Amino acid sequence: MNQFALTEEQNALVDRVRRIAEEELAALSESGTPGRINRPLIKALGAHGLLSTLFGGEDAGRKAAAMDLCLLRETLAAVNTEAETALALQGLGSYPFLLFGSDDVVARWRPQVAAGDAVAAFALSEAGAGSDAGALELRAEPDGDGWTLHGEKCWISNGPEADVYSVFARTTEGARARGITAFVVPGDSPGLSGESLDMISPHPIGRVVFDGVRVGQADVLGEVDRGFTVAMRTLDLFRPSVGAFALGMAQAALDEAVAHTTTRSAFGGVLADQQAVSHKLADMALRLEASRLLVYSAASAYDAGAPAAEITRRSAMAKLDATETAQFVVDAAVQLVGARALQRGHLLEHLYRDVRAPRIYEGASEVQRTIIGRSLTRPAR
Template sequence: MADRSFLDWPFFESRHRELAVALDGWCAAHLVDVGHSDVDAACRSLVALLGEGGWLRHSAVDPDAPGALDVRSLCLIRETLARHDGLADFAFAMQGLGTGALSLFGTDAQRDWLRRTRAGEAVSAFALTEPRSGSDVANMDLAAVREGESYVLNGEKTWISNGGIADLYTVFARTGGPGAKGVSAFLVPAATPGLVVAERLEAVAPHPLARLAFRDCRIPTTALIGEEGQGFRIAMAVLDVFRSTVAAAALGFARRALDETLARVRARELFGAPLFDLQMVQGHVAEMALDIDAAALLTYRAAWLKDTGAPRISREAAMAKLYATDRAQDVIDKAVQIHGADGVRKGGIVESLYREIRALRIYEGASDVQKVIIARATRDLSS
């Protein structure tokens, strides 16, 4: 059984502890035989399953009683799902990220979509990245030109998670001049004429990804989320909420790697004794445990700060994401090494963790971008 002692930390309330325990039991019962051979079908199935289980209620606000997203709950759910099944974590995370702008800034009519996404009846996506501008979000080219009561979108987005299977996309496009102030956010249903899945993309860990093309894609002005020119602020506000959850997913992967490693070193014998008796192995296990606890402290500090009213947690969320994803990479690498040849056996748990963790150091802000955020925020704190 995975270590749950962190649930006793003062960051959590009793409802968070109950949530984590209940979800862990649900995962053990429902995520044992999840097939991943058809990734698109698996993701749709997982979204439906998570909706039926009631877990997607946490991914977006209730359209009938809008409130704040509980980031500690989001983090606990992602950590638990990631420990059990990486694709289940992906399915949950994209439901939240894809509708985050609607939860935080959407109109009542736009939030009606949340009834379907929270129930697992519709798949959502967050379309921010472009071929020419990855980490430089403000430097986007996709244009949204106002024509009467419509906007016409032309351009591309790429590496869009759930691209090709989503029912709705939150799309960021340029409505004004250069820079962040010229960006706006839109709700674009997948069936909108002119929105084309131009290319399906494959990554080391199988996820549904695509390059999207917008070719004279006409949407009504009611599709605008917030106001013109607020798109960059909306994107950053959404990332402030969900960046900490990426750290939590990394924690889940790292905890699973440690669990698999402990089982291995207890059962495996070398030179007539359990593998764990080797001091070098004990050193690796100690470093893995240390990295996990340190990452968890940063992750749940950031989540707690957001839930208790901090207006912006960019610095804390960036610290959590940077440290947790980097350290999880090290933890999983140690697990591979300790497992030897079995650690690189295709289809094995440790091998799949090794592929899953790498992308987390890139998406929602690459590790080097997090360092820039942390450095600038630290400078501003001391000025």
């Protein structure tokens, strides 16, 4: 973990989280069932106060500092990716109602999610609306003083086992992003069902079906037809932290590559004596450090209250660069370590599987480039 520009309190947070991850969370993750929610792991995250930190602490307002969120995710990812993902999904699934929900909604769900008693999910993607979130087809049909939800969500992390969902549905036809409303939906709502999908993932990812699920005015997050803003503001906070997750994996891979190449005998010395190897390690370290600075910069801009357009641009840059860098670093580490890195159970084999998905979710790399490009060209017009 790079200590550049971190405060004494932030360094203490990093040290505490790493210790908890090494001493307890790693073992809990290994005892879980792949493809199912690991509730003991999530409960431990709550018991150690990590989920409260994610939400700004017990006595704080409705959100945490973006920098603290990034430090949490990077530190956990360097030790145990399952624990990192469990924490991150609690935040992603609950931040829409934490930021935009009524006081009653926050009072009901925040303590349960922070304690690890309720599992949250972010339900935006659909089979026909992944990168193009404005194409959502899940319908919210008027029903008295509320709506009924009809349709499906797909590739939903923690679905269909979550206890509470932040759901984005179409309330105005033909309006694309301007006709979407966000709702908070309990997981035991009548008409809510689903199935698990067989994905390369240790946590559940599923299809969630809404067959006349009833929601009322009190369940609306933000304003009617303004749900796209709810989703984007949530992603502005979480995209840099996806980059932080990627940094943690990349750092673990680099550390493994250095340890191997400085101890493996070859050609009359050790592998690291070979210029091709030492230069590859240098490139890995260089890109990792540059990405870390982008992530920290985006988090700092969010915490400083920068204009929304700047936050969006910086978040996209951080997520794009860090996830692409992590893919490069992990792949390079596998190449340097060789065949043993692909043995089932090896750290790099695990990272090689886990590092791919962050380049897709919460906006694929191509979407991030579009966001960055538009931020440059729109003002010029």
